[in-house]
Amino acid sequence: MNLSEYIKLALRALRTNKVRAILTMLGIIIGVSSVILLVSIGTGLQEYVTTQFQSLGANTIFVMPGKIDLKNMQSAGTSMMTVSKLEVSDIEDIQRGSSVVAFASPAVAGAGIITYRGKTISTELAGIWENYFQIMNFTAESGDLIRQSDVERTRKVIVLGDKPATDLFGDSDPVGSYVSLGGVRYLVKGRLAAKGSGGAMGANIDDHAFIPYTTALRQFNQSKPYMIVVKTLSQADVEQASVDINRVLLRRLKEDDFTVMKQTDLLNTITQFLSVITVALGGIAAISLLVGGIGIMNIMLVSVTERTREIGLRKAVGATPRDILAQFLIEAIILSLFGGIIGIIIGALGSLALNAVIKTYITPWSVMLASGFSALIGIIFGVAPAIRASKLDPIEALRYE
Amino acid sequence: MPEEILRITHIAKEYRMDGVVFTALSDVSLTIRKGEFTAIMGPSGSGKSTLMHIIGCLDRPTAGSVFIENHKIAMSSEQELAKIRNEHIGFVFQQFNLLRRTSALANVELPLVYAHIPAKARKEKALAMLAEVGLQDKTDNFPSQLSGGQQQRVAIARALVTNPTIILADEPTGNLDSKSGAEILQLFENLHTKGATIILVTHDEHVAAHAKRVIRLADGVIVSDKKGK
Ligand SMILES: Nc1ncnc2c1ncn2[C@@H]1O[C@H](COP(=O)(O)OP(=O)(O)OP(=O)(O)O)[C@@H](O)[C@H]1O
Ligand SMILES: [Mg+2]
Numbered sequence: 069m070n071l072s073e074y075i076k077l078a079l080r081a082l083r084t085n086k087v088r089a090i091l092t093m094l095g096i097i098i099g100v101s102s103v104i105l106l107v108s109i110g111t112g113l114q115e116y117v118t119t120q121f122q123s124l125g126a127n128t129i130f131v132m133p134g135k136i137d138l139k140n141m142q143s144a145g146t147s148m149m150t151v152s153k154l155e156v157s158d159i160e161d162i163q164r165g166s167s168v169v170a171f172a173s174p175a176v177a178g179a180g181i182i183t184y185r186g187k188t189i190s191t192e193l194a195g196i197w198e199n200y201f202q203i204m205n206f207t208a209e210s211g212d213l214i215r216q217s218d219v220e221r222t223r224k225v226i227v228l229g230d231k232p233a234t235d236l237f238g239d240s241d242p243v244g245s246y247v248s249l250g251g252v253r254y255l256v257k258g259r260l261a262a263k264g265s266g267g268a269m270g271a272n273i274d275d276h277a278f279i280p281y282t283t284a285l286r287q288f289n290q291s292k293p294y295m296i297v298v299k300t301l302s303q304a305d306v307e308q309a310s311v312d313i314n315r316v317l318l319r320r321l322k323e324d325d326f327t328v329m330k331q332t333d334l335l336n337t338i339t340q341f342l343s344v345i346t347v348a349l350g351g352i353a354a355i356s357l358l359v360g361g362i363g364i365m366n367i368m369l370v371s372v373t374e375r376t377r378e379i380g381l382r383k384a385v386g387a388t389p390r391d392i393l394a395q396f397l398i399e400a401i402i403l404s405l406f407g408g409i410i411g412i413i414i415g416a417l418g419s420l421a422l423n424a425v426i427k428t429y430i431t432p433w434s435v436m437l438a439s440g441f442s443a444l445i446g447i448i449f450g451v452a453p454a455i456r457a458s459k460l461d462p463i464e465a466l467r468y469e
Numbered sequence: 470m471p472e473e474i475l476r477i478t479h480i481a482k483e484y485r486m487d488g489v490v491f492t493a494l495s496d497v498s499l500t501i502r503k504g505e506f507t508a509i510m511g512p513s514g515s516g517k518s519t520l521m522h523i524i525g526c527l528d529r530p531t532a533g534s535v536f537i538e539n540h541k542i543a544m545s546s547e548q549e550l551a552k553i554r555n556e557h558i559g560f561v562f563q564q565f566n567l568l569r570r571t572s573a574l575a576n577v578e579l580p581l582v583y584a585h586i587p588a589k590a591r592k593e594k595a596l597a598m599l600a601e602v603g604l605q606d607k608t609d610n611f612p613s614q615l616s617g618g619q620q621q622r623v624a625i626a627r628a629l630v631t632n633p634t635i636i637l638a639d640e641p642t643g644n645l646d647s648k649s650g651a652e653i654l655q656l657f658e659n660l661h662t663k664g665a666t667i668i669l670v671t672h673d674e675h676v677a678a679h680a681k682r683v684i685r686l687a688d689g690v691i692v693s694d695k696k697g698k
Contacts, residue, residue: 070585073582084570377566378568378569380566381566381567381568381579382579382583383527383551383554384525384527384554384560384566385554385555385560385579385580385583385627386551386552386554386555386556386580386583386584386631387551387583388547388548388551388552388583389547389548389551390548391551391583462527462528463522463527463528466562466566
């Protein structure tokens with residue numbers, strides 16, 4: 069018997085028990101579609117983070133308080149609580165100590181509850197220098213950015229990112245209006261051009277507001293910068309600059325007091341972290357594929373038992389054990405392969421539908437993995453019932469009731 | 470004398486159940502020549518079916534050998550046994566044993582599928598064989614849409630379609646009323662006149678009268694072997 073005969077035979081057998089075949093496939097369908105969907109979400113997240121970081125510029129360095137081990141993300145959380153030992157004077161030292169540093173700005177951050185005409189929103193508020201906007205590639209859409217003179221005079225002015233501006237003012241120009249920040253009146257000096265690529269996650273980078281560094285210290289009741297942001301002359305200088313910054317800061321501080329984080333380090337760490345999540349999500353989904361496989365084995369065992377007489381008869385008219393083995397194995401493979409194909413289609417459709425909310429990317433490897441895995445499951449879980457069928461004794465099988 | 474097509478020598482079959490050995494056949498030898506129509510008779514439990522299964526290479530004897538066309542069958546190889554069943558044996562069972570939800574035509578084609586005959590030739594042969602047993606109008610019927618006699622004819626067509634060396638029928642009329650039973654017997658009679666070699670198991674002396682040779686079994690041994698007319 070050749071392959072096409074076996075396939076025809078398997079299709080006929082599956083057709084005679086359609087409902088059962090579909091229910092059996094359901095396990096595989098759910099497994100495959102969730103692998104594809106979850107991996108596409110994970111991959112979308114990675115793509116998103118990567119583009120966001122690139123829009124910040126690859127020649128940015130962050131100096132953070134405390135020791136942050138990027139290889140071991142656990143300590144990242146604790147750094148938030150570390151008391152900063154950085155000083156504004158460090159900025160001057162850094163600029164003097166390195167020939168490749170273009171700009172540097174301190175930053176102090178806090179939650180910004182902004183009220184305008186009874187409307188209140190919450191955004192990330194940061195106190196910064198004029199330089200900050202150049203470092204982060206922010207430009208004003210209307211009005212002006214925070215200037216160094218604002219910092220020197222501790223002016224109560226605010227520059228709104230695209231999201232808080234839109235949330236508070238809609239389409240109208242906020243420049244010149246006054247907003248309230250924790251009961252203090254701030255003049256809106258400018259509105260930033262949108263940077264994010266849209267979507268639910270995309271708003272993040274635009275969900276910021278900025279006030280002068282000195283004003284922020286007073287507003288948040290702080291005395292030290294939470295972070296120093298540095299931009300090098302070019303991307304090639306990042307390595308040199310981080311060495312320089314380390315050297316300069318070690319004159320005053322201890323090794324554990326600060327961390328020089330390059331944009332690329334951060335990006336690598338986050339993408340690494342996200343790819344672990346992606347694989348983990350895929351792995352969890354793969355478990356449901358496994359469950360689907362067990363479902364196939366179960367049904368094939370039932371099917372072999374039900375068709376014992378058929379197997380006996382086939383053997384009586386000349387089917388070899390190999391013929392019987394192939395018949396049942398191919399039936400199992402077709403079940404799981406069909407389930408796999410339907411699962412891929414559903415997973416892809418689901419991922420496309422989700423695209424409206426979260427960026428998703430259907431990766432070839434997840435499709436290949438899912439379809440290969442489902443065929444493999446057909447073989448692995450189909451082989452035991454098929455072997456059992458092929459070993460049946462013809463006389464006993466024919467007598468089976 | 471016509472050529473010998475089947476010979477079994479010193480066949481024994483023992484069943485072991487819970488350590489107790491039961492001898493279903495002991496030291497059975499016989500030779501079948503081309504064109505012979507043989508009936509096997511004997512009381513229930515005498516080993517008729519057991520003997521037929523061994524002759525048909527469906528079961529292995531505990532001792533002894535089976536020769537088909539002077540070729541000794543290697544009982545150890547499932548592969549070879551399947552090939553012998555496919556090429557040399559046409560088995561007709563008491564319970565018809567047709568595949569459910571499978572047309573008469575597809576049932577008859579089944580042995581040809583395992584003989585690697587291409588689909589077109591398969592269909593032609595099966596249709597011709599169904600016509601020969603008088604079922605040319607019922608080729609697309611499922612077994613459930615056929616009478617017992619018709620079902621047994623499909624089974625006979627299936628047994629004949631490979632043009633086997635020998636046709637084995639184990640109580641083929643056992644499940645049929647006397648009228649369809651008689652029709653089936655007539656069918657075997659016709660096959661015999663066309664030169665087919667047939668072994669038929671029956672309880673019915675009437676049926677046995679159709680045969681040219683009657684072998685009687687009792688308690689797993691041959692007690693008589695008469696060649697008539
Ligand atoms: N698988 C088996 N295990 C144990 N004993 C068996 C088995 N198959 C057959 N036997 C025994 O072997 C003996 C012969 O059985 P067989 O089926 O050949 O009888 P038979 O002559 O065909 O009877 P009947 O006319 O009722 O069909 C019986 O006593 C039966 O109980
Ligand atoms: Mg019997």
